[in-house]
Amino acid sequence: MAFSPALVEVELLRHTFGGSSMGRLADGRAVFVPYALPGERVLVELTEEKRGFARARLVEVLQAAPQRIQPRCRHFGVCGGCHYQHLAYPLQLQVKGGVLREQLERIAGISQPPVGEIRPSPLEWNYRNTVQFHLDEQGRLGYEESGSNRVVAIQECFLPQAPLDEIWQQLDFESRLSIERVGLRVGADEEVLLTLESSLLELPSFEVDFPLSAVHLSPAGSIVLAGEDWLPMEVNGRIFRVSAGSFFQVNTAQAGAMVQFLQEVLPLDSRTTLLDVYCGVGLFSAFLADQAGRCIGIEQSPTACEDYAFNLDEMENVELYVGAAEDILPALQVSGKITAIVDPPRAGLDRHALDALVALQPRWIAYVSCDPATLARDLKRLVAAGYSLERVTPFDLFPQTYHIESISLLRRVG
Incomplete structure (x- = not known):
């Protein structure tokens, strides 16, 4: 292939969050290349240049990594839906676990973060509901x-x-x-x-x-x-009403695995108040409320709130507060033993919501995250506020993509 001044040859070094692999340009800047793998020598076209880094489009793989496989879908590399079809599924899991650890080390400043083995999806394909x-x-x-x-x-x-x-x-x-x-x-x-x-x-x-x-x-x-x-929608034998405008986990089997995990690790009893922040249609509350003395759901989406009220209607110890977490938490009247589950959107916890949560002093916090970068940012703040990060368990809800779901368990120290 004839070389053009617009094309650059790069040796790729490691995976990064977002599905790209990173290499170095001749001037030392990091360059991020999607659909490529560490160990590969590739020809790229720079699409975005900043002072400290650049992004590039993969033009040709000059020397392929031994782990590269043939993607299943004809649209892979053009459609933005998948990022890892060129990797066998066990290697995808290794990459995601490594990326999660790297984000916690670099952004949260946590040395040797307690990240456990990633829980694989039962289905690698045709898993999305x-x-x-x-x-x-x-x-x-x-x-x-x-x-x-x-x-x-x-x-x-x-x-x-x-x-x-x-x-x-x-x-x-x-x-x-x-x-x-x-x-x-x-x-x-x-x-x-x-x-x-x-x-x-x-x-x-x-x-x-x-x-x-x-x-x-x-x-x-x-x-x-x-x-x-x-x-x-059915999860672990329980039916949920989910409206058209309401969020629900796209991988039903893995949603059930996350519920079961929380049932096993959260210490709940009749003296505990369970806070389910960003509770959605009530997936976690429905399985955990009967283990607590009081369950409080907090949700902003009107349709999700209607679904939550319907799905937990038979439970007498459940309350629902409609509004943004950053507005509800500061005004919440609750004391005694508190355990909190937070399942924020990709942007992570609002700073005011995090501060208000810390002020309530829950003994345990289970942080359900779909974004390692914002998770790391929030874990850094929670650790600084007096919490110990006990364990981080990743769940692969999105095979063939770079997305990483995880549950972090934090314990209040002192």
Whole structure:
């Protein structure tokens, strides 16, 4: 291949959070290359240059690493949905565990962080109970291209569960339709819910000749187009109502594994008040509330709050506070033995919420995280506030991607 001045040859050194591998440019700057592996010699095109680092697009693998395998999907490397299809699954798990440790060491300043073995997903493929598509200019379903907002129309995807994989390929949309995103979720008994998200209030024309529920989501709220606006989701034998606008873990089996883990490690009794912060539809509260004397859920999403109230209606020791954690926690009246579960979004704990949580002095905190960087930032603050990091247990909810879910268990010292 003819070399162009715009192309740079790089030796890659290590994996980094975000799915890229890092190498060094001739001037010493770090360069991050997606879809490449440590030990490889690659030809790249620089796409972003900063004073201390650069990002690049992989053009050609000049010398492949021995662990590189053939990706299963034809769209890998263009579609931004997967990052690790060129690695066998056991190696993906090793990479994620290593990245989590590195983030805790570098950002949190924790020497030899107590990170346990990652819990693998029972399914490496077709594990997602929820999938979201964008529409391209021709109305074709697709995902956003890696590193851009351009929609790549797809012909195959090996992440959705089988019922969703069958349905999405039958969906047909007009071009330039006022739909920003198309969502599919499969629940108990393979019931399927279709969501059409739009910033406009106008309802789209809708026809379907196979059984499913359908909802239009807009600034006006949720409007049912067919069936119901919620699905029954089953975790560890318990059914949850999950509305179209409510978050739910996309890997059902791993959601059950996380619940079981918390049941095993959290010390709860009749004198304990359990705080379930960012409680969602009540996944953790439903299994843990009966082990505590009092359970308090805190959630901002209106639809999730409705689902939480429905899902835990039979439990008399459960309360729900509707609002942002940073607003609710400072005003919360609770004393005695407190155990807290926090499951914040990717941005991590709001600083005011963290400070208010520390002021309540829970004896134990279980921090459920989907982002190692913000987890490390928050763990640093919690350790400085008097907590000991007892263990960090990663769970792989997202095979073939760089995303890392984990549960950190912290104990108040003194």
